[in-house]
Amino acid sequence: MLKILLVEDNELNRDMLSRRLLRKGYDVLIAKDGAEGAAIATSERPDLILMDMSLPVIDGWEATRTLKATEKTKSIPIIALTAHAMSTDRDKAIEAGCDDYDTKPIELSRLLGKMEALLESGGANTSQIRMNS
C-alpha cells in the first residue's frame, strides 16, 4: 500500500482529506506542522508528501527546502497545497523544491491525477535519484 504523508495544520482539512485518501486505498501518515512533517518524512520515508504551505513551527516552504536538501528524503515527491491561488504562490512552491502544486478547495480527481503522475515517475524532478537509491 502506498504511503502518503499529509502535512496540514487545519484539523478539518486534515480529517477530510485523510479520510478521502484512505478510501482510495492509500496509507496516510499525518503531521500537524512543518517540523513534525520533516521528522516523519525522515523516519517513515513516505512515497509522496502533500504539503500545506502556511504551517506553524516551520512553514511548508522551509520544510520542503530541508527535505530536498537531505539525501535520505530528497527523492520523495512533494505536492504543495494552498488556499492561496496567486501565480506567485505556485512559483514560490516550485522554487522551494515542490514537484507539483494544487489549490484548495481540493478537487480530488485533479489531485489524484497529479499524485499518480508523480508516483508513477518516482518523483518528477528526481526520478534518476530514486531509481539509484
Added chain:
Amino acid sequence: MSVSTKPRTQSAPTAVPCDLLHDLRTPLNHILGYSELLMEQMRAAGHEEYVPHLEKIRKAGHDLLDLMNNNLTTEAE
C-alpha cells in the same frame, strides 16, 4: 433557485485582501470536501436517498467558488 456565477459587471474583479480570499477558500474546502466524502460513503452504504441532498450542498459550494473566482481578485495582483 439557480444562482448566476458570472461576473457581475463589465469592470475588473473586486480586489480584496489576500488573507480574506484565503480565509474564504478554507471553509469552502470543508463544505465541498465533506459533501463529496459523504456522497461516497452514502453510496457505498446503499443510502442513495441522501445523495441528491448532498449533491445540492456540493453544487452550492461550487457556485460560491465560481462567484469568488469570477468576481474577486487579490489586492497584491
